Every structure is written in structure tokens, then in C-alpha cells.
Amino acid sequence: MKNVIVFALLLFITSCSENVGPSSNKNYSDEIFQYSSKNALINHDYVGNLTVAEIKKNGNFGVGTFNMVDGEMVISENNVYQVLPSGEVNNMSADVKSPFVVTKFFEADTTFAISDVSLDSLKTMLNPILHNLATPFAIRIAGKYKTLKSRSVDKAANESVSLEEIIANQTIFDFTNVEGKLIGFWFPEYFDGVNFAEYHLHALLNNFSGGGHILDCHFDGAVVEIDFASGVIVEL
Amino acid sequence: MKNVIVFALLLFITSCSENVGPSSNKNYSDEIFQYSSKNALINHDYVGNLTVAEIKKNGNFGVGTFNMVDGEMVISENNVYQVLPSGEVNNMSADVKSPFVVTKFFEADTTFAISDVSLDSLKTMLNPILHNLATPFAIRIAGKYKTLKSRSVDKAANESVSLEEIIANQTIFDFTNVEGKLIGFWFPEYFDGVNFAEYHLHALLNNFSGGGHILDCHFDGAVVEIDFASGVIVEL
Numbered sequence: 001m002k003n004v005i006v007f008a009l010l011l012f013i014t015s016c017s018e019n020v021g022p023s024s025n026k027n028y029s030d031e032i033f034q035y036s037s038k039n040a041l042i043n044h045d046y047v048g049n050l051t052v053a054e055i056k057k058n059g060n061f062g063v064g065t066f067n068m069v070d071g072e073m074v075i076s077e078n079n080v081y082q083v084l085p086s087g088e089v090n091n092m093s094a095d096v097k098s099p100f101v102v103t104k105f106f107e108a109d110t111t112f113a114i115s116d117v118s119l120d121s122l123k124t125m126l127n128p129i130l131h132n133l134a135t136p137f138a139i140r141i142a143g144k145y146k147t148l149k150s151r152s153v154d155k156a157a158n159e160s161v162s163l164e165e166i167i168a169n170q171t172i173f174d175f176t177n178v179e180g181k182l183i184g185f186w187f188p189e190y191f192d193g194v195n196f197a198e199y200h201l202h203a204l205l206n207n208f209s210g211g212g213h214i215l216d217c218h219f220d221g222a223v224v225e226i227d228f229a230s231g232v233i234v235e236l
Numbered sequence: 237m238k239n240v241i242v243f244a245l246l247l248f249i250t251s252c253s254e255n256v257g258p259s260s261n262k263n264y265s266d267e268i269f270q271y272s273s274k275n276a277l278i279n280h281d282y283v284g285n286l287t288v289a290e291i292k293k294n295g296n297f298g299v300g301t302f303n304m305v306d307g308e309m310v311i312s313e314n315n316v317y318q319v320l321p322s323g324e325v326n327n328m329s330a331d332v333k334s335p336f337v338v339t340k341f342f343e344a345d346t347t348f349a350i351s352d353v354s355l356d357s358l359k360t361m362l363n364p365i366l367h368n369l370a371t372p373f374a375i376r377i378a379g380k381y382k383t384l385k386s387r388s389v390d391k392a393a394n395e396s397v398s399l400e401e402i403i404a405n406q407t408i409f410d411f412t413n414v415e416g417k418l419i420g421f422w423f424p425e426y427f428d429g430v431n432f433a434e435y436h437l438h439a440l441l442n443n444f445s446g447g448g449h450i451l452d453c454h455f456d457g458a459v460v461e462i463d464f465a466s467g468v469i470v471e472l
Binding site: 031037038039040043045134135136188189190191192193194229230231232233234235236 | 267273274275276279281370371372424425426427428429430465466467468469470471472
């Protein structure tokens with residue numbers, strides 16, 4: 001029953017940008033998988049039991065963090081990376097654990113090119129349609145960036161530290177003229193609390209030269225891929 | 237990581253009521269399955285594609301409605317029943333469709349007896365613990381009722397009719413000295429929008445003599461079974 005809106009979005013994208021072709025081979029689950037919730041993180045629930053090995057069984061693409069909020073997680077092409085406040089990017093081993101993950105087997109439903117635009121401009125372009133969309137989606141944007149502002153956070157000393165305190169102590173990266181991917185999700189407002197409403201994007205720069213939770217960026221030519229989800233599996 | 241709270245709840249129940257023993261044989265999925273969302277119903281999305289046959293694949297217990305909000309749905313022991321405003325209870329055929337369902341393969345984690353108490357008193361007894369619970373649960377209460385107030389609704393004439401208008405036109409049933417089951421779910425507040433926060437209970441009286449969406453009741457001896465969910469699968 002929600003296909004009308006998705007179809008309208010596909011038409012809109014086709015009509016206003018260069019469509020380089022959607023993929024259609026759905027070999028995997030089309031649901032977004034999430035472990036725990038935004039609600040749990042807000043309530044200082046920083047210790048989970050989901051291992052990197054289990055994350056890979058539930059998706060090859062996504063965002064999250066590690067136990068005690070130990071840096072930003074980026075899941076790309078079936079690897080689970082940690083971006084630390086030092087800027088270091090680590091490919092994590094199978095037994096490392098996470099308290100919060102959002103992942104999917106990514107297969108683009110629609111693909112289009114963007115040129116010299118800000119992240120806010122891209123969001124504004126999509127807003128009129130997304131305003132009525134009831135279905136979350138995964139989004140991957142690969143290309144060049146004139147500027148990219150991201151952050152990572154220090155591991156919490158203990159579970160009495162709030163998420164606000166962790167973020168207040170964030171390390172901000174200001175990159176210029178870099179290449180890489182933005183990886184993340186968009187959830188409708190009515191999912192807020194279960195997940196994060198609107199966009200949640202993490203970056204992974206080429207050659208693992210940096211990344212982190214996206215605060216802002218300006219594209220210098222990129223390809224946007226959107227993968228509409230058929231549902232959400234929430235493990236609590 | 238949420239097991240501490242669940243364990244505390246089990247201890248509480250054991251200490252304040254007659255525990256007639258939890259079942260432990262988990263043959264099925266322990267997730268709640270839901271089709272569509274509260275958000276979709278609020279937005280007049282009354283036509284779905286989920287058939288009764290598909291509902292039965294995803295659970296043997298639950299609540300919901302039929303396309304165009306055609307009465308109240310109660311799923312019990314792998315049958316899908318419709319309670320109409322006439323009071324009639326129908327066992328629905330495999331091809332009938334629904335726009336919204338919440339279901340589970342029910343296996344009680346804890347079971348306890350209650351005597352002469354109101355539904356509100358039962359909720360008050362459970363509130364101090366549920367206040368901090370982050371995990372939804374299924375709840376089944378079988379027994380006798382001194383009073384039971386429920387309702388059903390007329391099928392919407394079209395999709396421009398709001399959910400408020402449908403409910404404003406509800407038919408209320410006032411039963412006294414009846415036997416039957418309450419079937420439903422409790423979701424934490426942070427799920428509101430995705431599902432309905434707090435309790436959502438439908439009744440199915442013995443001999444299919446009535447039922448519907450519960451507005452109030454007073455128990456005259458019943459057994460309460462709670463089945464904590466490990467997560468929620470949301471199909472959109």
C-alpha cells in the first residue's frame with residue numbers, strides 16, 4: 001500500500017537528475033536490521049552482546065558504535081570499521097561487541113548523480129517527497145567532497161556518563177578535497193525513539209584516511225544510491 | 237543487556253502472586269511481528285495486503301483489524317477472528333486481508349493468578365517495573381469477568397474517514413459475569429507511532445459469544461501469562 005509514494009519518489013528522481021539505473025537483484029532480506037534502540041542509548045545502555053561476526057550475518061552496510069561508545073562504526077562491503085577520535089580507522093575482528101547497530105544488505109533501488117551541492121541542498125531536494133514517506137531507507141553516497149566535517153567520540157569512562165556528555169567531548173574532523181563514501185539511513189519521524197528520526201550518516205574516506213559521524217559536507221560530484229526497506233527488524 | 241529488568245519483574249511477580257510456572261519451550265521466533273504501523277492507520281492507510289494465511293505464518297496470537305477497519309481482529313490458537321459491531325464473532329478465511337496486525341507465537345515466560353481486581357489495578361501493580369522496561373511483551377489473561385466493557389467499529393465507508401471518526405461511531409458492549417480471554421501487547425512509550433504505546437488488548441469470550449477492543453474490565457479470578465519479546469519485526 002506504500003508503493004505509490006515510493007513510485008512517486010522514483011519518478012521524481014528520474015525526472016530531475018541523471019538516473020544511472022537501479023539494481024533489481026534482491027538476493028537478501030530487504031529489511032533494515034537494528035540491534036537495541038535510540039531509547040537504550042539515551043538511557044546509558046552502552047554494553048551490548050552483538051558481535052562483529054553477528055553484525056555481518058545481518059547486513060553488509062550500516063552504522064553503529066562499539067561497547068561503551070568506543071568510536072563511530074561504519075559497515076561497508078561486509079567489513080566493520082571503527083573510526084577513532086585520533087582519526088585512525090580499524091577493521092574490527094569478529095569478537096568485538098556493539099550496543100547499537102543499524103545494518104542492511106544494500107541493493108540500490110534507485111541511483112542518481114549529483115554535482116556541486118551541499119548535503120543540506122540534497123536533503124532539501126528530497127524533502128517534499130520524504131515528508132510523506134512512511135518507509136525508512138538506506139542511502140550510500142560515493143564521490144568527491146570539497147569539504148567534509150565529521151566527528152568521533154571517546155569511549156565512555158563508565159555508564160553514568162550521558163550521551164550528551166560523550167558528544168560534548170567529541171573530536172571534530174575538517175577534511176577538504178577528499179574522496180569516500182557516506183553510509184547511513186533515513187527514518188520517518190514516527191520511528192524516533194526506536195531509531196534516530198531523519199538522516200544518520202557516517203563517512204568512510206578512501207584509503208581508510210578518516211571518517212566518522214557526519215556533521216556537514218559539500219559534494220564535488222557523487223553518486224547517490226537509495227535502497228528502500230520493506231521493514232525493520234528490531235532486536236532488543 | 238535488558239535481562240536484569242526482566243529478571244527483576246519475574247522476581248516481583250513471584251513474590252506477590254501465585255506463580256503457576258513459566259513455560260520454557262521456545263520452538264518459535266520470540267519476536268513480535270507487526271504489519272504496518274499506528275502511523276499508517278492515523279494517516280487513513282486502511283488497505284493492506286496481508287492475508288489471514290500470512291498472519292498465521294507469523295504468529296498464533298494477536299490483535300489487529302481487517303481492510304477498511306472492518307471490526308476488531310483477535311488471533312487466538314492460530315485462528316483469526318473478527319468481532320463485528322453486531323457482536324457476531326467470525327472465524328476468517330485464508331484470503332481475507334488486513335491493514336494492521338500485531339502477532340506472536342505465544343509462549344509464556346511467566347504465569348501468575350489474580351483474583352478480584354480491576355484491569356486498572358492489575359496495570360498499577362505492574363507499572364513500577366514496566367516504567368523502566370524497554371522490551372515489549374505479549375499478555376494473555378484467561379478467566380472470569382464480573383464486568384467487561386469492549387467495543388467494535390463499523391467498516392469505514394472510504395479512506396477519507398479518520399480513525400477518530402471511526403472510533404466516535406463505535407458500538408460498546410457491556411458484559412457481566414462472562415468467561416474468556418484478553419489477548420494483546422504492551423509496548424514501551426518510545427515505540428509509540430510505530431505501534432501503540434502501553435496496553436492494546438482485545439477480548440474473545442468463550443463459545444465465541446462476543447469480544448472486541450477492551451475499554452475496561454473487572455476480573456473475578458484469572459490467570460495472567462506474560463511472554464517477553466526478544467524484538468519486533470515491522471513489515472511496512
